Amino acid sequence: MTSPADDKQNNSAPIIEFIDAEIKRGSQTIWSHGNFSLPRGSVTAIVGTNGTGKTTMLSAELGILPLSSGKLNVLGAPAGKNNARIGYVPQNYTEISESNITVFDFVLLGISGSRWGFMPSRKQDREEVNKILEFVRLQEHSYKRIRELSGGQRQRAAIAQALVNKPELLILDEPLANLDISSQNSIVELLSQLNKKMGMTIQVVAHDLNILLPILTGAVYLLDGHPHYSSMNNMLDSQLLTHLYGTKVEIITTPQGDMFVTHNSAMEPSSRTVHDEHLTKDAAQWHSAQQAQARLEANHHNHADSQESQDLQED
Numbered sequence: 109m110t111s112p113a114d115d116k117q118n119n120s121a122p123i124i125e126f127i128d129a130e131i132k133r134g135s136q137t138i139w140s141h142g143n144f145s146l147p148r149g150s151v152t153a154i155v156g157t158n159g160t161g162k163t164t165m166l167s168a169e170l171g172i173l174p175l176s177s178g179k180l181n182v183l184g185a186p187a188g189k190n191n192a193r194i195g196y197v198p199q200n201y202t203e204i205s206e207s208n209i210t211v212f213d214f215v216l217l218g219i220s221g222s223r224w225g226f227m228p229s230r231k232q233d234r235e236e237v238n239k240i241l242e243f244v245r246l247q248e249h250s251y252k253r254i255r256e257l258s259g260g261q262r263q264r265a266a267i268a269q270a271l272v273n274k275p276e277l278l279i280l281d282e283p284l285a286n287l288d289i290s291s292q293n294s295i296v297e298l299l300s301q302l303n304k305k306m307g308m309t310i311q312v313v314a315h316d317l318n319i320l321l322p323i324l325t326g327a328v329y330l331l332d333g334h335p336h337y338s339s340m341n342n343m344l345d346s347q348l349l350t351h352l353y354g355t356k357v358e359i360i361t362t363p364q365g366d367m368f369v370t371h372n373s374a375m376e377p378s379s380r381t382v383h384d385e386h387l388t389k390d391a392a393q394w395h396s397a398q399q400a401q402a403r404l405e406a407n408h409h410n411h412a413d414s415q416e417s418q419d420l421q422e423d
């Protein structure tokens with residue numbers, strides 16, 4: 109039994125913690141120097157251009173891919189130990205999964221699929237599946253085949269499957285890809301309810317931030333071979349986003365206070381995609397060189413300041 113004090117302490121502990129984390133695939137360093145943590149109850153986007161290692165990051169969090177150095181704790185233990193408390197929705201999952209199965213059985217697999225051997229489903233499990241199907245508004249499609257659903261409905265079925273074990277952390281890999289705006293909105297509304305009503309922490313890989321902006325509390329951005337965490341206010345910086353996406357990005361605020369991230373191709377900088385063309389190793393070196401330069405300049409300023417105060421004292 110944990111005491112209320114323990115619970116309070118656990119609740120304030122970060123849900124995910126990267127400590128000087130680095131990951132390789134084969135001999136290729138995908139990203140390194142990951143030092144950040146995500147608070148419990150947050151909704152975080154993972155952003156970065158293609159191939160920067162967003163899916164790799166999720167695999168590391170699930171303990172599927174080990175770090176090459178550093179540490180990664182998830183729900184207070186090394187990655188992989190607490191997977192039963194995590195709901196995971198992989199990229200294009202319902203496309204690659206068995207589409208002949210009924211929606212009900214597909215969601216039930218989220219429970220029975222994690223048990224050893226064949227077991228008939230239990231009444232409490234079937235009741236739980238019905239509850240979740242109602243929550244994701246698929247109850248009237250329960251006995252349809254997955255292949256008979258629209259893309260948006262399939263994505264909701266995949267989310268339902270990830271929810272049946274009542275996870276504390278829900279991780280989704282590009283759940284909005286290839287969906288029309290109305291289906292995207294219904295997924296975002298679902299995530300908002302899970303976060304606000306059930307206190308679930310959510311991490312979502314996304315290419316387009318706009319639709320998620322109303323619910324995001326922060327973002328992990330993969331830039332120049334390093335993952336960084338930023339609160340949403342700091343993330344919405346046109347210079348940072350232009351550098352991140354390798355194309356001119358602007359932030360627009362409407363008179364009502366709504367924010368939009370826009371891409372203006374007419375204002376494309378000549379350096380477009382320059383970072384995408386670098387190997388991760390080169391980008392990391394470039395980033396380190398920038399940091400070293402910034403440190404040199406800071407030292408120079410400090411030195412100049414102390415020289416100035418020494419001169420003043422001598423005067």
Ligand SMILES: Nc1ncnc2c1ncn2[C@@H]1O[C@H](COP(=O)(O)OP(=O)(O)OP(=O)(O)O)[C@@H](O)[C@H]1O
Nearest residue numbers: 133134136138156157158159160161162163164165
């Ligand atoms: N199974 C694998 N074996 C070796 N390298 C891989 C494997 N899967 C991905 N990679 C490499 O790891 C790097 C990161 O891939 P990852 O899929 O994590 O990127 P991503 O940011 O999720 O990309 P996207 O936005 O295109 O989905 C890429 O350079 C990719 O080529």
